[in-house]
Amino acid sequence: MEFVATCPKGFERLLADELAGLGARRLRPLRGQVSFGGELADAYRVCLWSRLASRVLLVLARVDAANSDALYEGVRALSWETQLAPGATFAVDAHGTNAELRNTQFVALRVKDAVVDRVFEVGGVRPVTDTAHPDLTVDVRLSGGHATVSLDLAGEPLFRRGYDSRTEAAAAPLxxxxxxxxxxxxxxxDVARSGSPVLSALWAGQGSVLVEAAGQALDRAPGLLRSRWGFQGWAGHDRAAWERLLAEADARAGAGEKNACSLLVADDRPGVASACRQALRAAGIPLEPTFCSPxxxxxxxxxxxAALVTCDLSWIGETALATEAAALAAASAASGLRAAALARDASLxxxxxxxxxxxxxVIVGRDPASIRVYGGGDAVESPATVEVAGERVPVLVPASEQFARRLAKVARLRAKWARREDVTCYRVYDADLPDYSVAIELYEGSETPGRWLQISEYAAPRAVDPELARRRLLDVLAIAPRVMGVAWRDVSVRVRTRARGGSQYADEARSPQMRPPRGRRGPQLPGSSRPARRVELPAGSHLVDEGGLTFEVNFDARHDCGIFLDHRETRSRIREMMKETKGSKRFLNLFAYTGTATCYAADxxxxxxxxxxxxxxxxxxxRRNMARNGFDGPEHEFVQADVLAWVMEQRHTRNRWDLIFCDVPTFSNSARMKKASFDVQRDHAELVIGVSRLLVRGGxxxxxxxxxxxxPDVEKLERAGVRLTDITDETIPEDxxxxxxxxxxxxxxxxxxx
Structure with a gap:
């Protein structure tokens, strides 16, 4: 008999080795599957014992599939009346296309019709289809002008082991x-057969690696807990052979209970400990894992x-660089040990x-990844480390020692300056070393206690090896949190490019979800007894203080965190200018972003x-920033509009302002703009002239x-009666x-x- 065991892409060699160990013969690894020969009992054994196969297919025939009629006739010629058990439901699972058959649903429909017509013609009874829970599944795979028709002996995929260990843990399951x-x-x-195996699982997630490892050590068939199989609706099912295999598996599991196996887990993600215990209990594994540091x-x-270290890094997203840096630093503890890792790149x-x-x-979800095996041994060089705050921190690039020393020095000096100036959010490091071209900013919470780092990478020159640049960045992310006393989970990373892009508003993040207000009441306004009212704080947001005002920041958003620290002095200047303003005291904030300058003007x-x-x-x-600081009356208006068009419209009204702040994007091509795009160098003169026309006399x-x-195009502005005075040096903060x-x-x- 001919069988096919299917598997995820990349598993073919491993599956072939496993099938050989289960006694399968005539093995032939193909893309996403391994064909083998043997008796029906051999296929049953693979169903029960394979940990790598997804399905086990019994090949019935290969038929012509040059077109839908040829496929129909070829399938209809098969003896389906001897395959479907009386009263059994069936479904068709189709894979692949060709030039004439380009839709798998249509292929499945034609095969279903052929099966139904054949059974009805021979027996006079029309079989029932059930696509949700069929008793028997017919598998059809197209390749060129032919189709392989098989019966799925597994039914549900074999990786559904028959136990439910779902938990509320945030960690993604493997x-x-x-x-x-x-x-x-x-x-x-080999380790499991040693007599005293030890598995050290770094990032065990929801515990599947523990269940699989313990199952092997205790000699438990992975399919022993399954109650439903694809062959149960097959007329050719050999119940006696299956019962013998089940009895053998039960006996082996009973004998294996005395086997030793130690499971150690290093994973501090919330809910992981309970999820791992739950998985082992659900699988009937009588072992208690030990939770410890990497x-x-x-x-x-x-x-x-005899031991093996496993390291699952597949849960770390491509852009979660701070998480990856912390994970790599922890994983370096396994240097010199035999280890198997599932990772998305070669940083490990x-x-x-x-x-x-x-x-x-392999493919994890939709992303490429690889299973990487490290032999270990005494000859392996110890990981490079740098000293940070009295401890040795593993790094990927030995030269990162220089960055660690530099950051520690500038952080001490900047902290002294910040205390002296009463500044709690400031830039600590700004590409001081060319090879470590990043900006590091520290934010300290006010009503929401905490410390957060925002690290922005400047794009490396094209001459720099991208992998080296990436490893340097990962070292920065491993070192900076320790120097600054910030948990790695409170580090956000932004990668800057040299390419010309859209404005900061061109691709907005979704509006954050609200959570109940927290913290004490807002600050009291200068010269007023009215405190700021309580304002809902979006999930993931924090509150920081600047200049006696409170602002909302969010490091989870895809864009800037909510406040531009380089305009700290500019905002203070706006407040002082507004204090000096006489008359109507009207303020206009254009390209206002989160309205921080408006808060200063109101203050x-x-x-x-x-x-x-x-x-x-x-x-x-x-609005939330204004309300949180007590400025929430009708005298404060918020306008959603294309600023360029809005300024032109206002020139034709009587609306005028005493003080205007206009902090423009470098470039914008938002689809909601009336103009095709905005380029600050090209279009600034027209905008500045328009802004000047909205000022009151002396504004x-x-x-x-x-x-x-x-x-700036000074000549054009002068011709339009606009005087421009460069105040840049006066608005650049010390940091x-x-x-x-x-x-x-x-x-x-x-x-x-x-």
Missing amino acids: RPDYAAALLAAGGWG AAAADAAREAE DAALRQEPESATE GGAKHTTTVDLSRPSLDWA RAIFSCNLRNFK FSRNRKIHHAYLVERVERA
């Missing part, structure tokens, strides 16, 4: 067959006679200081404020942008002194013509 592949690649079968798990593996090679002896390419005594931005989430954020505006090589081109700022005044 599918059992992937956990088994990780163990098989690392040679756990270093302790690695030490236990070193002391054991540097952490363990060795190349893998094998790397099997300076503005009687009326107008906050304009194209982004609805940003305006909602601005002033501040215009700013962050284009490094920006040059941005290394990067004095972080922004440009100008005082805008309208010159009265004689």
